[in-house]
Amino acid sequence: MRKELLPGEQVITITRQQARSLFFPVLAFLAAPALTGYACAWIVKGNPQRLASFITVEWTPWLIGLCLVLAAWLVLGYSLRRVMRWNSVRYILTSRRILAKYGMFRRRDWQVSLVAIRNVGVHQSMFQRTLHSGNISLDTGHSGTAVLADVPEVAKFRGFILDAMDELPQGEVFEGQVLTDYDQLPWELREGGRDER
Numbered sequence: 001m002r003k004e005l006l007p008g009e010q011v012i013t014i015t016r017q018q019a020r021s022l023f024f025p026v027l028a029f030l031a032a033p034a035l036t037g038y039a040c041a042w043i044v045k046g047n048p049q050r051l052a053s054f055i056t057v058e059w060t061p062w063l064i065g066l067c068l069v070l071a072a073w074l075v076l077g078y079s080l081r082r083v084m085r086w087n088s089v090r091y092i093l094t095s096r097r098i099l100a101k102y103g104m105f106r107r108r109d110w111q112v113s114l115v116a117i118r119n120v121g122v123h124q125s126m127f128q129r130t131l132h133s134g135n136i137s138l139d140t141g142h143s144g145t146a147v148l149a150d151v152p153e154v155a156k157f158r159g160f161i162l163d164a165m166d167e168l169p170q171g172e173v174f175e176g177q178v179l180t181d182y183d184q185l186p187w188e189l190r191e192g193g194r195d196e197r
């Protein structure tokens with residue numbers, strides 16, 4: 001992250017999404033080996049032959065292999081994939097901007113300058129309120145709204161954003177210099193566009 005910072009910019013905090021999305025993947029990761037061990041012991045004891053008369057002892061290695069493949073698919077295809085997806089999302093707040101980075105192999109990211117933010121909103125479902133998480137919407141005016149989904153400790157993160165916005169230098173930043181006078185802006189950047197009178 002250090003090489004991506006602008007001169008004079010400092011990292012305030014880095015966070016990931018709320019870990020509640022990992023509940024079922026972790027549960028599957030713990031339950032899959034236990035259920036597989038139980039199923040393999042049940043197969044070795046000859047219970048499938050009692051259950052269906054057409055199943056013979058020669059089926060035992062195939063049934064055990066099927067149990068192992070299903071367990072591996074559950075652990076690797078479901079649990080590990082969900083953990084990697086959760087691990088690949090980062091929200092970074094610096095003294096000048098907010099960055100959101102998504103993905104490990106295929107990267108996608110966006111950033112919003114703190115100067116451009118007009119309003120910081122928090123939206124929480126009832127379940128998110130119990131976990132102190134929520135969605136932060138950053139209103140940037142005419143260009144739209146950016147959303148940080150499922151931020152943990154959402155009230156504290158919002159406070160960090162507001163504090164960083166308060167500590168910005170007064171005036172607007174344009175190409176590295178602080179502008180204090182509206183007339184210094186080029187016509188294209190003034191509110192209302194070019195004057196055609």
